Amino acid sequence: MHADIAVLAGDGIGPEVTRAALDVLHAVGQRYGHQFVEHHHLIGGAAIDASGDALPAETLAACRKADAVLLGAVGGPKWSDPKAKVRPEQGLLALRQELGLYANLRPVRPHPAALGASPIKAHLLTGVDLLVVRELTGGLYFGKKNRSADSATDVCTYTVAEIERVVRRAATLASARSGNLASVDKANVLETSRLWREVTTRVIAEEFPNVKLEHHLVDSMAMHLIARPRAFDVIVTENLFGDILTDEASMLAGSMGLLPSASLGDGKRGLYEPIHGSAPDIAGRGIANPIAAILSVAMLLRHSLDLPDEAQCVERAVSQCLDAHVFTADLADGGPSVSTEQLTRAVLTELGGCCYVPELRD
Numbered sequence: 001m002h003a004d005i006a007v008l009a010g011d012g013i014g015p016e017v018t019r020a021a022l023d024v025l026h027a028v029g030q031r032y033g034h035q036f037v038e039h040h041h042l043i044g045g046a047a048i049d050a051s052g053d054a055l056p057a058e059t060l061a062a063c064r065k066a067d068a069v070l071l072g073a074v075g076g077p078k079w080s081d082p083k084a085k086v087r088p089e090q091g092l093l094a095l096r097q098e099l100g101l102y103a104n105l106r107p108v109r110p111h112p113a114a115l116g117a118s119p120i121k122a123h124l125l126t127g128v129d130l131l132v133v134r135e136l137t138g139g140l141y142f143g144k145k146n147r148s149a150d151s152a153t154d155v156c157t158y159t160v161a162e163i164e165r166v167v168r169r170a171a172t173l174a175s176a177r178s179g180n181l182a183s184v185d186k187a188n189v190l191e192t193s194r195l196w197r198e199v200t201t202r203v204i205a206e207e208f209p210n211v212k213l214e215h216h217l218v219d220s221m222a223m224h225l226i227a228r229p230r231a232f233d234v235i236v237t238e239n240l241f242g243d244i245l246t247d248e249a250s251m252l253a254g255s256m257g258l259l260p261s262a263s264l265g266d267g268k269r270g271l272y273e274p275i276h277g278s279a280p281d282i283a284g285r286g287i288a289n290p291i292a293a294i295l296s297v298a299m300l301l302r303h304s305l306d307l308p309d310e311a312q313c314v315e316r317a318v319s320q321c322l323d324a325h326v327f328t329a330d331l332a333d334g335g336p337s338v339s340t341e342q343l344t345r346a347v348l349t350e351l352g353g354c355c356y357v358p359e360l361r362d
């Protein structure tokens with residue numbers, strides 16, 4: 001197969017972890033006889049520096065033409081002035097909206113060897129296998145914003161259609177897993193949440209008789225995620241709640257550096273990115289954990305390119321590295337740790353079990 005991948009490395013550790021992920025992608029391509037072509041474009045702070053625009057028109061056009069988009073991270077202190085007219089994050093949000101990527105899949109599967117990196121007791125984590133489906137193009141993120149001297153407003157709107165489509169996606173995914181779906185809202189306070197709950201209940205009752213639906217309030221879900229994470233399988237929720245709950249859920253896995261994501265719309269094209277940010281504090285030091293980016297490539301292979309065997313090959317290689325305690329500093333808990341490149345080499349070596357091992361570039 002030939003696939004065009006738009007690569008938006010972005011800011012901070014974005015370029016380092018994206019490079020690692022692309023090396024893994026090409027190794028899989030060589031082994032299985034696919035040609036993956038990288039097309040690099042600017043987004044976020046790097047794009048603001050170059051053109052004043054966080055999502056230049058040519059970047060968006062390239063993403064529309066590509067089979068999939070691989071993104072590193074955006075943002076950093078250089079562009080964080082609250083008075084700034086353009087912010088790097090606007091580029092990412094515009095890209096998600098322009099490509100119609102309303103369903104953001106964030107799997108959380110603590111690895112047995114990395115349980116020690118989590119602040120949660122290990123016995124609560126064994127067997128946890130969550131998939132958070134975050135609505136990605138609606139809610140507070142995209143409502144009208146207003147600012148006057150002494151007040152500020154962010155409008156939260158959800159339409160029935162916006163709720164239906166993300167709930168259908170989550171329910172379809174739940175059907176292929178345990179059949180359990182937890183919907184998270186704040187229906188005791190918010191009108192948008194009451195609509196969310198009503199629509200979710202109807203869609204599941206009418207279209208997914210085999211899915212068992214429960215509703216949870218977001219505050220109580222924040223607690224249950226820590227107290228009994230094994231009790232959940234697929235979780236569907238609105239944009240802001242999903243943003244917050246997935247940072248929390250990353251602590252079950254032990255590090256933000258482990259969690260990939262796929263942002264999907266109605267077609268095959270998706271945007272794949274780690275859930276972590278640009279980590280300016282460690283950028284350029286070669287110590288960032290590339291696993292979230294590498295696992296994002298696995299999701300890209302599975303969801304945009306329909307290559308499930310290749311995806312599994314990548315996931316297995318990462319898992320074997322963790323089994324062998326090949327940890328970057330975020331996972332090592334003060335013990336011995338490896339660099340981004342060493343971890344990437346280890347993944348490429350493990351890929352050798354099922355994949356050809358290429359030379360890492362200098």
Ligand code: IPM
Binds near residue numbers: 074075089092243277
């Ligand atoms: C995420 C990030 C983004 C978000 C930021 C960078 C705009 O936190 O992908 O979770 O809030 O969606």
Ligand code: MG
Binds near residue numbers: 243275
């Ligand atoms: Mg976030």
